[in-house]
Amino acid sequence: MKFVLNINKVFEELLLQEDTDQDKKITKDDNGPKCFLLVDENTKAEEEIIGTYQLSNLLQELAQLKETNSELGEVDLSRIQENPVHRISRKIKDDYWDELTRTIDKKGLTQIIEDEKTSSKVSTLYVSEKDKQGVIYFKALEAELPNFKVQVLPENYSAEYVETLNEKPGILALALEQKIYSLQGVPFVVPGGRFNEMYGWDSYFIGVGLLIDNKIALALAIAENFKYQIIYYGKILNANRSYYLTRTQPPLYSSLIIEIAKKGIQSLDWLKIHLETIILEYNTVWMVQGNRLTPTGLNRYKADGIGMPFEVEPGHFDDILESYALKYNLPIREFEKQYLQRTIIDSNLDEYFVHDRSMRESGHDTTNRLINRCANLNSVDINSFLYKYEKDIAYLITTYFSDTFAFDNVAYTAEDWEQKAIFRKNKINELCWNEQAGMYFDYDFVNQKQFPFEAATTFFPLWAGLCDGDQATKLVKIALPQFVKTGGITGSTKSSTADIGINAPQRQWDYPFGWAPHQILLWDGLIKYNFVDKAQEMVYRWLWLITRNAVDYNGTIPEKFDLEISSHKVFAEYGNVGTEFDYIAKEGFGWVNASYQYGLQILNEELKTKLAELISPEDLF
Structure with missing residues (x-):
C-alpha cells in the first residue's frame, strides 16, 4: 500500500517529534513517543508507524524523496514495514555498492579532488611513467580540471623519494580502459565514509560480496586494478595514495581470482594474465630474502619508508614521542618537527617506525600484537595467506593449464607449488603451533621464540586449510571459546x-x-x-x-x-x-x-x- 505525502511537511514533523537528540537520525536513544500517524493527502487513509525501526525507515524513505525536490511523493508502506534482513540485504545490493564505487578519470576525479584528505589548494595525481597511456590521458586533464596537477612517478622510485612526496601528497592513478568514445577509469569500490581510495585487503572481501550480488563487472574491475598496481607500482598497495607507495597489504589476489574462476565467467587468456601477475607479485614482493622473506623460510610484513607514517592524525604518536622529546630536551611538537625533517635522527625511534609501518602493511592497524615488533615476526596471518597463494597457484595450473605454466622464462608445474605449500605448512606448524594452548602464535625469528599474543589470526590456518584434523579440533574447542x-x-x-x-x-x-x-x-x-x-x-x-x-x-x-x-x-x-x-x-x-x-x-x-x-x-x- 502506498501513501501520498507532503514530503517536506511530514519530514519536518517526524523529526520534530521523534529525533529528540537532534542528530538527524531516529534511533533507540531518542525519547519520542515512537508512534507517528501518516495521513494520505488524497484518500485521507491513516496508518500508524510504530517503533524505532519503522520510524527510521520512514525517515530514510522521506530523505530519498526530498532529493527529487517534489512537493508530493509516494511512500510504500511495505518498505517501512520490511523484514529487516531483507531490507539490509536489498539496500546493500541495490544502493550501497553503487554509492561506494569510484573511478580515477575525468568524471571520478571531480569527486576525489574534493576529498577531505586533500589538505593543499592544488590536488595532485601521481601516475607511473611506465603507464604511457595514463600519462598522456591525465596530463590532458590538467588543462580541464581546476586546481589539479599531474606528477609523473619515476619507474624505480626509492623510499627516500617517496618521503619527498609528503610535501604534496596525492592520489595514485589506477587502470584505464577504452570505451566506445573515450578512455575511462576501471572502477573500484572504496570501504566507505571518508575513504576515496582503493584499499588492498578490503577489496578482496568487497569482491566476494560483489560476486554474490551479481556485480560481476565490478569484481573483475578489482582484479584489473590489483594487476595494474603490481605492474606499475610493484605491489598491491596499502591504498592508492602517494604515502602508501612503500607498503603492500595482506595478499588475497589469488583468492579473488579463484572466486572469479569458479563463476566460469572469464576466458583462459584472462586467467593466464592474472596468474602471471600473481606469480610476479609472489616472487618480487614476498620472496625477496632479507625483505619480506626471513631466514626461517617464512615471511613477515616489512614496509619500507622513513620516519613517521604520513597518514596518521596529529598527536597520534605522542605517547611514543614524549620520552624522546624529553631525551632531546625539546617540546614534543618541536621534537616531532625536527625528527620529520631528519635534523634529529634517532635509531631506536627509526626502528619503532619500521615496525609501525609494517604493522600498517598487515592491515591490522593497530594492535598490541604487532606494536614495536611487527618486522621481527613470522606472523600467522601472512604465512597463512601465502600458503593459500601457493595452493591457489597449484590449483589454477592443474585446472586450467595442464599442470605446467610458463612465465618469465620459467616453466612452473603444479607440483612445484604444492612443494612450496608443504614446506610452508611444515614450518608454520613447527614454529607457530602451540600444542598446549591449542593456538597458532606469531614466531619472533629475531629472538627465536613464539610471541604468545592470543589474536583472531590464530584461525587463519583454518581458512587456509593448513591444519590437520587434530589442530582444527583444538582451535575450535580450546581457542574459539576465548x-x-x-x-x-x-x-x-x-x-x-x-x-x-x-x-x-x-x-x-x-x-x-x-x-x-x-x-x-x-x-x-x-x-x-x-x-x-x-x-x-x-x-x-x-x-x-x-x-x-x-x-x-x-x-x-x-x-x-x-x-x-x-x-x-x-x-x-x-x-x-x-x-x-x-x-x-x-x-x-x-x-x-x-x-x-x-x-x-x-x-x-x-x-x-x-x-x-x-x-x-x-x-x-
Missing part, C-alpha cells in the same frame, strides 16, 4: 590485553572489537573442516549484531563493533567509519556489507527466520 562474544569473535582475547596500561591507546584490532574479515575467514575455516553447526552459530552471531544495530540506529552499518557491548559505539583510535550521516545511511561499509551478503549465503532458513525476529544468539546457542 574469543566468542554475543556478536562474533573479538580481535584478541581479553587476557592478551589485560597487562596493557590503562593510559595506553585502545588498539582497534584488539579486544573488545570485532571486524568483518576475522568473521569471514573463521566461517570459511569452520566449513572447510566440517564444523558446520559452529559455522552456522558464528554467522548468526555476526549477522544478528549487524541487523540489531541497523534496526536500532537508523540503518547504520559501521566499520567495526565493540563486541563487549554489542554496539557500533566504539571508543578507540580512529573512531568508527560509517556512523556519520544525516537521515539515511547510503553506503554502509564495504567489508561489513560483504560479510552480510556472504553470511546469508551460509545461514540456514530456520536461522534466517530467527534473525529477522532479532532473537538474541544467547537464546539460541
Whole structure:
C-alpha cells in the first residue's frame, strides 16, 4: 500500500517529534513517543508507524524523496514495514555498492579532488611513467580540471623519494580502459565514509560480496586494478595514495581470482594474465630474502619508508614521542618537527617506525600484537595467506593449464607449488603451533621464540586449510571459546590485553572489537573442516549484531563493533567509519556489507527466520 505525502511537511514533523537528540537520525536513544500517524493527502487513509525501526525507515524513505525536490511523493508502506534482513540485504545490493564505487578519470576525479584528505589548494595525481597511456590521458586533464596537477612517478622510485612526496601528497592513478568514445577509469569500490581510495585487503572481501550480488563487472574491475598496481607500482598497495607507495597489504589476489574462476565467467587468456601477475607479485614482493622473506623460510610484513607514517592524525604518536622529546630536551611538537625533517635522527625511534609501518602493511592497524615488533615476526596471518597463494597457484595450473605454466622464462608445474605449500605448512606448524594452548602464535625469528599474543589470526590456518584434523579440533574447542562474544569473535582475547596500561591507546584490532574479515575467514575455516553447526552459530552471531544495530540506529552499518557491548559505539583510535550521516545511511561499509551478503549465503532458513525476529544468539546457542 502506498501513501501520498507532503514530503517536506511530514519530514519536518517526524523529526520534530521523534529525533529528540537532534542528530538527524531516529534511533533507540531518542525519547519520542515512537508512534507517528501518516495521513494520505488524497484518500485521507491513516496508518500508524510504530517503533524505532519503522520510524527510521520512514525517515530514510522521506530523505530519498526530498532529493527529487517534489512537493508530493509516494511512500510504500511495505518498505517501512520490511523484514529487516531483507531490507539490509536489498539496500546493500541495490544502493550501497553503487554509492561506494569510484573511478580515477575525468568524471571520478571531480569527486576525489574534493576529498577531505586533500589538505593543499592544488590536488595532485601521481601516475607511473611506465603507464604511457595514463600519462598522456591525465596530463590532458590538467588543462580541464581546476586546481589539479599531474606528477609523473619515476619507474624505480626509492623510499627516500617517496618521503619527498609528503610535501604534496596525492592520489595514485589506477587502470584505464577504452570505451566506445573515450578512455575511462576501471572502477573500484572504496570501504566507505571518508575513504576515496582503493584499499588492498578490503577489496578482496568487497569482491566476494560483489560476486554474490551479481556485480560481476565490478569484481573483475578489482582484479584489473590489483594487476595494474603490481605492474606499475610493484605491489598491491596499502591504498592508492602517494604515502602508501612503500607498503603492500595482506595478499588475497589469488583468492579473488579463484572466486572469479569458479563463476566460469572469464576466458583462459584472462586467467593466464592474472596468474602471471600473481606469480610476479609472489616472487618480487614476498620472496625477496632479507625483505619480506626471513631466514626461517617464512615471511613477515616489512614496509619500507622513513620516519613517521604520513597518514596518521596529529598527536597520534605522542605517547611514543614524549620520552624522546624529553631525551632531546625539546617540546614534543618541536621534537616531532625536527625528527620529520631528519635534523634529529634517532635509531631506536627509526626502528619503532619500521615496525609501525609494517604493522600498517598487515592491515591490522593497530594492535598490541604487532606494536614495536611487527618486522621481527613470522606472523600467522601472512604465512597463512601465502600458503593459500601457493595452493591457489597449484590449483589454477592443474585446472586450467595442464599442470605446467610458463612465465618469465620459467616453466612452473603444479607440483612445484604444492612443494612450496608443504614446506610452508611444515614450518608454520613447527614454529607457530602451540600444542598446549591449542593456538597458532606469531614466531619472533629475531629472538627465536613464539610471541604468545592470543589474536583472531590464530584461525587463519583454518581458512587456509593448513591444519590437520587434530589442530582444527583444538582451535575450535580450546581457542574459539576465548574469543566468542554475543556478536562474533573479538580481535584478541581479553587476557592478551589485560597487562596493557590503562593510559595506553585502545588498539582497534584488539579486544573488545570485532571486524568483518576475522568473521569471514573463521566461517570459511569452520566449513572447510566440517564444523558446520559452529559455522552456522558464528554467522548468526555476526549477522544478528549487524541487523540489531541497523534496526536500532537508523540503518547504520559501521566499520567495526565493540563486541563487549554489542554496539557500533566504539571508543578507540580512529573512531568508527560509517556512523556519520544525516537521515539515511547510503553506503554502509564495504567489508561489513560483504560479510552480510556472504553470511546469508551460509545461514540456514530456520536461522534466517530467527534473525529477522532479532532473537538474541544467547537464546539460541
